[in-house]
Amino acid sequence: MSAEPGAATIEARGLTRKFGAHTAVKGIDLELKRGEVLGFLGPNGAGKTTTMQMLTGNLAPTGGAINICGIDLLEAPVAAKARIGYLPEHPPLYREFTVDEYLLLAAKLHRVPRARCREAVETSKRRCGLANSGAKLLGTLSRGFQQRVGIAQAIVHSPDVVILDEPTVGLDPHQIREIRSLIRELGGKHSVILSTHILPEVEAVCDRVQILHHGSLVYGDTIAALKRSRGGSAVLLGLQRAPSLDTLAAIPGIAQVHAVSPVLFRVDFHPHDDATERLAAQAAKNDWGLFQISPVHTSLEDVFVQLTRHEEVD
Amino acid sequence: MIFTIAGKELKALFASPLAWVVLTFMQVLLAYSFLRRLDDFLQIQPRLIRMASPPGVTELVVAPTFATAAAILLFAVPLLGMRLIAEERRNQTMVFLMSAPVSVTEIVLGKFVGLFAFLMLIIGLVTAMPLALGGGTALDYGLLASVALGLSLLAAAFAAASLYVSSLTAHPLVAAIGAFGVLLAMLLMGETAGDSLRARNWPVPAALIQVFSPLKNFEPLAKGVIDTYAVICLLLLAATLLALTIRELDGRRLKG
């Protein structure tokens, strides 16, 4: 109903969850707008699944508030859940059902009008590469196909919010590509939260990323900003007649120099101080035989490892 | 939504060999005991005719068959109901229902209705056997209706009990044994606690404890006496157990 783009579909404030003495999620804030794909990252045990269980009403938060399209999930769970499609970490499949029976049940339970159920099932099967698997028993499907059915049941009622816990686990490379483009497509009209351990996946499909570590959000911004936030960048420098490493390191703005090969160097700059120009000028002036200077791409992986490096000794 | 969930449970029941085994076993056993009693009845019938107001075929054949059915349900319902929640917990499929826009009450009632519908099928088959005699002899339809009502209410109470126990564990077999234990405990309690309370002249606790003795409440109905209090007790027992199940599932979201 709140169809305007940019409207918040999920708004969570101070979300907290304790398991006994252990606090799995520590007061995180989350906001998702229509048309956005949010990537949820974090090491094992960071609290991603716990957060998603709370957002889908499967787990009661110890503290905090959740709004789904303006409906309070804790006050009006049924109305709020009608807006959500959820793929849990472990696809909840009934082994004795066929794909068609199962998806039809999912459609009915999510209040798709009777007359449109068949059509909804066909559409979600087509989108998840299940068009020819309708009559197969869920218990006999391979892991990847079970995962596809799990995704299909999450989108069969075309919900406003799609929450996918590690959606591409167990899929083959073709299907991973298809599911990624499906997620992008869903991100057009709906909004999607997905958790994953595949970092390039986040870069490929997400608009925004939030990194969770020990139950707290340690980072939350757009993908582009995340790359910048790492602070300092680096270049790969190729010199035919290179001086000593110390000479290079003495150039203002350069933090560290590391020889990759006799003629190739990785040069790290100080944060927010791009010394590329100075480096090129020095190379020309001293006739070092500059033949290459190219930025080293900062991958999300670097950022992730940097932010969550301090491994827990729980 | 309740019926959608009930339909799902029925489908799951019929997909499992267990339901068919129980259905066949019950039908064979009940048909045997029914025919055996009918045979006995036909043998003593010439002597019965000489009595002033002889007991009819309904009293001597039909009612005892229903009592046998009640005894078999004591074993069958825990087996049929064990998977309802325990298996969903073990396979982590409960999240499918919990994420859907349905309330916990609807989930519990749906599961209950699904199992109850299956039990009504069994009871329907049991009732069909004496009805087949209707063409040849005079049946006491009042007694038949009363005993069928009693058995249905008993089945409802048993179903609610096995649903509740199924919500307490993630192991279906433990659920079956547990539910059987609970039913057995209630049976024994009804026999002893109620009587001893009454003997001590404590009618109110005795009346309260009667809620938890389903077989005792079945007795008057099996004799054709529609005892309102017994009917209420059976309904109350089923309702209490369903409420406990709802509470249990609701609490699970808090515990995690």
Ligand SMILES: Nc1ncnc2c1ncn2[C@@H]1O[C@H](COP(=O)(O)OP(=O)(O)OP(=O)(O)O)[C@@H](O)[C@H]1O
């Ligand atoms: N039901 C539970 N009871 C007790 N502790 C739990 C429960 N569920 C999760 N936890 C704890 O909460 C923390 C967060 O777990 P969670 O499953 O949310 O991590 P995750 O980010 O999804 O990890 P992964 O990447 O391995 O899937 C963990 O320390 C876990 O042990």
Ligand SMILES: [Mg+2]
């Ligand atoms: Mg997880």
